Amino acid sequence: MKMDAPLLRFENVAFRYPETSQDVLQGLTLEVPQGQVTAILGPNGAGKTTLLRLAYGRYLPRRGRVWLEGRLLAEYSRQEIGRIVALVPQREANPFAYSLLEYVLLGRAPYLLPLQMPAASDVTIAWEALERVGLHHLARRSVQALSGGEYQLLLVARALAQQPRLLLLDEPTSHLDLANKKHLIECLRSLLAEGVTILMTSHEPEVVAALAQQVVLMRDGQVLHSGPLETLWNAETLSATYNVPLRVWEFDGHRLVTWE
Amino acid sequence: MSVVPRAHPLDLTAHVSTWLESRVRARQRLFWMGVLLVAVMGISVFLGRYPQLGLMSPTQMLEDPLAQRLILNLRLPRLLAAMLVGMSLAVAGLVLQMVFSNPLVEPGFLGVSQAAAFGAALSIILFGGMAWRVQVSAILFGMGGLALSYLLARRVRYGGWVLRLLLSGIAVSAFFAAGVGLIKYLADPLRQLPEITFWLLGGLSSVTWKPLLSALPLMMIGLLVLFLMRWRLNLLALEDEVAFSLGVAVHRERLLALLAAVMVTAASISIGGLIGWVGLLVPQLARRLSGADARYTLPTALLLGGTFGVVCDDLARILSAGEIPLGVLTSILGAVGFLILMTRPTIKV
Numbered sequence: 001m002k003m004d005a006p007l008l009r010f011e012n013v014a015f016r017y018p019e020t021s022q023d024v025l026q027g028l029t030l031e032v033p034q035g036q037v038t039a040i041l042g043p044n045g046a047g048k049t050t051l052l053r054l055a056y057g058r059y060l061p062r063r064g065r066v067w068l069e070g071r072l073l074a075e076y077s078r079q080e081i082g083r084i085v086a087l088v089p090q091r092e093a094n095p096f097a098y099s100l101l102e103y104v105l106l107g108r109a110p111y112l113l114p115l116q117m118p119a120a121s122d123v124t125i126a127w128e129a130l131e132r133v134g135l136h137h138l139a140r141r142s143v144q145a146l147s148g149g150e151y152q153l154l155l156v157a158r159a160l161a162q163q164p165r166l167l168l169l170d171e172p173t174s175h176l177d178l179a180n181k182k183h184l185i186e187c188l189r190s191l192l193a194e195g196v197t198i199l200m201t202s203h204e205p206e207v208v209a210a211l212a213q214q215v216v217l218m219r220d221g222q223v224l225h226s227g228p229l230e231t232l233w234n235a236e237t238l239s240a241t242y243n244v245p246l247r248v249w250e251f252d253g254h255r256l257v258t259w260e
Numbered sequence: 261m262s263v264v265p266r267a268h269p270l271d272l273t274a275h276v277s278t279w280l281e282s283r284v285r286a287r288q289r290l291f292w293m294g295v296l297l298v299a300v301m302g303i304s305v306f307l308g309r310y311p312q313l314g315l316m317s318p319t320q321m322l323e324d325p326l327a328q329r330l331i332l333n334l335r336l337p338r339l340l341a342a343m344l345v346g347m348s349l350a351v352a353g354l355v356l357q358m359v360f361s362n363p364l365v366e367p368g369f370l371g372v373s374q375a376a377a378f379g380a381a382l383s384i385i386l387f388g389g390m391a392w393r394v395q396v397s398a399i400l401f402g403m404g405g406l407a408l409s410y411l412l413a414r415r416v417r418y419g420g421w422v423l424r425l426l427l428s429g430i431a432v433s434a435f436f437a438a439g440v441g442l443i444k445y446l447a448d449p450l451r452q453l454p455e456i457t458f459w460l461l462g463g464l465s466s467v468t469w470k471p472l473l474s475a476l477p478l479m480m481i482g483l484l485v486l487f488l489m490r491w492r493l494n495l496l497a498l499e500d501e502v503a504f505s506l507g508v509a510v511h512r513e514r515l516l517a518l519l520a521a522v523m524v525t526a527a528s529i530s531i532g533g534l535i536g537w538v539g540l541l542v543p544q545l546a547r548r549l550s551g552a553d554a555r556y557t558l559p560t561a562l563l564l565g566g567t568f569g570v571v572c573d574d575l576a577r578i579l580s581a582g583e584i585p586l587g588v589l590t591s592i593l594g595a596v597g598f599l600i601l602m603t604r605p606t607i608k609v
Contacts, residue, residue, distance in 0.1 A: 056505050082507030092499055095363050096552035101279070102494075109495055110507040117491045117555060123279050139275070162506070 005070060006031035007166055007197045008055055013064035015054060024050045026221040027064065032166070032214075037188070037198040039208040039229075042218035043242055048201040049090070051218070052168045055199060056085045068166075082110030086164035088155045090171045097142040100154060104129055107161030122161075129160035133187055149180035156184065160191075167191065169200035173207050185211055209233060209255035217241040286556045289549065293563040297343070300570050304339050305331060307574055309581070333468065339570060341467040341475075342586075345532045346542075346569020348479050348524035350561040351486055353539025354546065355521040358497040358554060359514050360422050363547075366539040367525040370425065370518075371432030375405025376529040378436040381443040381456045388452075391471050394459070395530040399478070401436075402526030406518070408432050421500065421511070462533035462587025464573055475527040482524035486558065489517060493554040535587045537594025542568055544601055568593075 010030040016023045024047045032038045032055075040048045053059050054066055057073050066073040068084065076084075086107070094103075107129070108122040118126075130136040133153040138146070146154060152175050159167055169188075173181045188198060188211060202208050208215065209229065216226040217237065224241055225232050232238075233255060239246045245260035306316045310330055321327050352367040360369070367373065379401025383394045412428035419427070440460070447453045486493075495508045496517060503510045528535070546560035572593060576586045 053501070058501060058504050077507075078504065078509065079507035082505060085505070087502065087505035089499070089501055092502055093361075094497065094499075095361060096358075096497060096547070098494075098552040102551070102553045106494055106498070106506065114492065115488050120276050120280065123276050127275050136275075 005034065006067075007034045007069060008032040008199065009067040010051070010054070011065045011067065013054065013061040013066060015050065015059060015061050015063075017050075017059075023062070024221050025054070025061075028221065028223055029064075030216060030223055030226060032197060032199050034197050035192070035195050036213040037192060037200065037211050038214040038216060039212035040199070040201045040216045040218055041203075041205070041208060041238075041241065042224075046218040047221040048218055049170055050221075052087070052170055052199070052201065055166075055168055056087055057081050079110045082162060084164060085166045085168060086159035086162040088152075088159045088167070088169045088172055090174065092155060094143070097144050099140050100130060100135055100143055100146075100157075101126055101139040103143050103154060104157045104161050107158040110162055125163065126157075126161045129157040132160055132190075133157045134183060148175040149177055152176055153180065153184065153187075156187065164196065166197045166199065169198065171201055171203060173202065173204055181207065205238070205257035206254065209257075219243075286550060290556070290559050290563065293560065293567070297563050297567045297570075300567050301339060301343065304570055304574050305335060308335060308577055313578060337469045337472045338464050338467050338573065341464050341472050341531055342569040342573035343566040344472075344476070344479050344569075345464070345528040345535060346538055346565040346567070346572075347483065347562050348528040348565075349535060349538040350542035350546070350565025350568070351483060351558060352521040352525045352528075354543035354554065354558060354561045355486055355493060355517050356539070357543055358493045359517055359521075360426065361497045361499075362422075363544065364540070365426075366537075367521065368433070368536065368539070370409045370429035370522065371405035371436060372402045372522050372525050373405075373529060373534055374433040374436035374440065375408070376402035376526050377460055377534055378439045378443070379404075380459050380530075380533070381440050381447075384455050384459070385443055385447050385452050391466065392474060395471055395474060398530040399475075399526045402529060403522060405432055405436060406522045410515075458585065459533040460587075461585035462535040462590070463576065463583060463585045464532050465576075465583050467531055471531050475531045478527035479524050482520040482527070483562070485520040486517065486524075487562070489513075489520075490558040491553075491555040493517065493558065494552075497554075533587060535590050537590050537598070538565060538568060541594040541597050541601075544598065548601065 009032070010028055013025055013028045014023050015025040028051070040051060042048055054061060057076065057078065060074055068076065073081070101123070104126040105118050105122060108118050108126065112118065127136060127139065130139055133156050135150060135153055135157060143151065143154060152172060156172065173184060176184060185207065192198065212229050214227065215229050215232045217224045217232065219241055225237055233248060235246055235248045238248065238257060247258050247260055249256040249258065306321070308316065310316065310327065311320065316327060321331065349367055356365045356367060356369060357363050376398040379397040380394045383397035387393045409425060409429040409432045412431065413421070413424040416424040416428055418424065444453060444456055447456055492513065495503050495506060496510070496514050498506070500510050542565045543557070543561050546557045546564055550556040550560040572589045573586055576584045576589050
């Protein structure tokens with residue numbers, strides 16, 4: 001596969017949820033380049049999370065096509081997708097007191113046959129994933145003892161145990177304190193260095209500016225603008241996306257966005 | 261600044277080996293629970309009210325032909341039934357808790373128990389309580405209760421899939437409970453009503469080889485399927501989105517697990533009547549002992565459930581000259597055990 005071919009491509013995709021009558025995505029076209037961080041921004045209800053759901057085949061488009069690594073996503077089996085694409089959901093509830101290691105091991109499911117159990121090699125991979133997000137010292141603890149931020153990192157670890165080439169993150173930093181935010185950004189950067197492609201949604205401009213090379217600005221189920229961060233990160237474009245006057249600041253190498 | 265070499269590979273092997281050790285410990289624990297079950301079964305064979313209250317001496321068993329017949333034709337099938345019913349209800353409870361991602365669910369959800377009870381009561385007033393007819397009717401109605409809950413859930417326009425199933429299950433249960441009430445009202449108070457009441461209270465006193473053997477295949481198949489799926493159950497407890505992203509065919513696999521769980525539940529109800537609380541208490545206890553991972557929790561629940569069933573049935577047999585209904589005993593012990601678990605300082609459901 002060529003390096004410059006997009007890993008994921010949405011081609012004129014329209015989608016509505018079953019039993020609803022309004023399109024959430026309306027003829028959306030989008031390319032996620034390989035080996036980069038692409039961030040989706042836009043107001044609540046713009047269709048960001050829906051877009052992620054279509055990216056791992058949870059739903060199929062009503063119209064248009066989704067391509068993954070040059071092949072139609074609809075032609076993949078679920079297990080195949082699970083080995084290429086991993087999802088870190090915005091939040092996740094589970095009432096049972098798994099240990100962190102047991103929970104991360106669930107990420108090995110796409111590699112196991114229906115009745116197969118994870119083996120020592122899977123444990124090694126799960127342990128490495130925990131180490132990457134810095135939770136390995138808690139491996140035997142219960143997931144219920146984790147703080148909100150640690151839990152988010154745990155979900156990232158489970159996604160890493162899938163050894164994905166495309167990582168989908170739905171507002172990954174929304175529950176994190178400043179230290180954990182920095183930690184996660186560094187962790188994602190190191191994945192990037194290994195060639196993992198990242199597609200994330202975010203409501204936090206400073207996180208996007210620190211991490212993303214590509215930006216997609218969405219509104220009402222459509223892409224307003226997409227392209228390199230440098231060309232889109234200005235007050236005009238962002239203000240138009242959120243429909244509120246915004247200012248962009250550059251300060252000591254950080255890019256900040258504030259209200260007018 | 262000196263660069264500290266990371267003890268990475270060493271660290272990993274060390275970790276994997278501690279993981280392997282924890283697996284060995286889990287297996288040892290299971291082994292001892294198995295030993296406990298066998299021991300309880302062994303003692304229970306000699307335990308009873310013949311020739312007098314207490315343990316029968318082995319010499320008597322060898323010499324007294326009546327004792328031999330008693331053990332072979334009555335006690336043995338009853339013990340096996342108690343074990344299998346306990347195992348089935350415990351495992352079914354665990355599976356339902358995982359599929360619904362709710363530690364407070366038990367096999368009676370989804371309308372299964374009430375529908376099976378209705379089927380049994382109906383058969384008692386229509387056919388006068390012939391054992392195999394009651395049994396078949398209970399199984400058919402139990403499965404029908406699930407099917408009805410499932411079909412209704414597809415039409416409910418509120419909440420996610422799991423909540424829909426629970427809601428329609430509650431409605432179906434109420435519907436069949438009303439039906440049971442009506443049948444009790446219509447039943448002949450001298451002949452049929454006592455039989456229905458006894459059946460609703462649960463008990464194994466009428467179990468012989470024949471009903472046991474007819475329920476056995478369903479239980480064995482269901483339990484085997486669930487045992488083989490045990491690690492996979494963890495994935496079914498995840499939220500739809502996440503399970504899907506891990507390559508799990510969420511709806512299909514959940515349905516398979518539910519079908520197996522309902523099959524063993526209906527088979528249990530068909531030989532023992534309504535026996536509550538086992539399916540709620542034992543999985544809770546199993547999680548305390550073996551953690552949340554169903555790979556170990558399920559075998560734990562299986563062995564503990566079997567032991568619990570046999571012990572409860574022993575008590576039902578020997579505590580009083582007349583039988584105490586098994587369902588009453590499991591409810592008392594279950595409720596007390598549940599309260600003890602829930603008031604212990606480590607909340608780990």
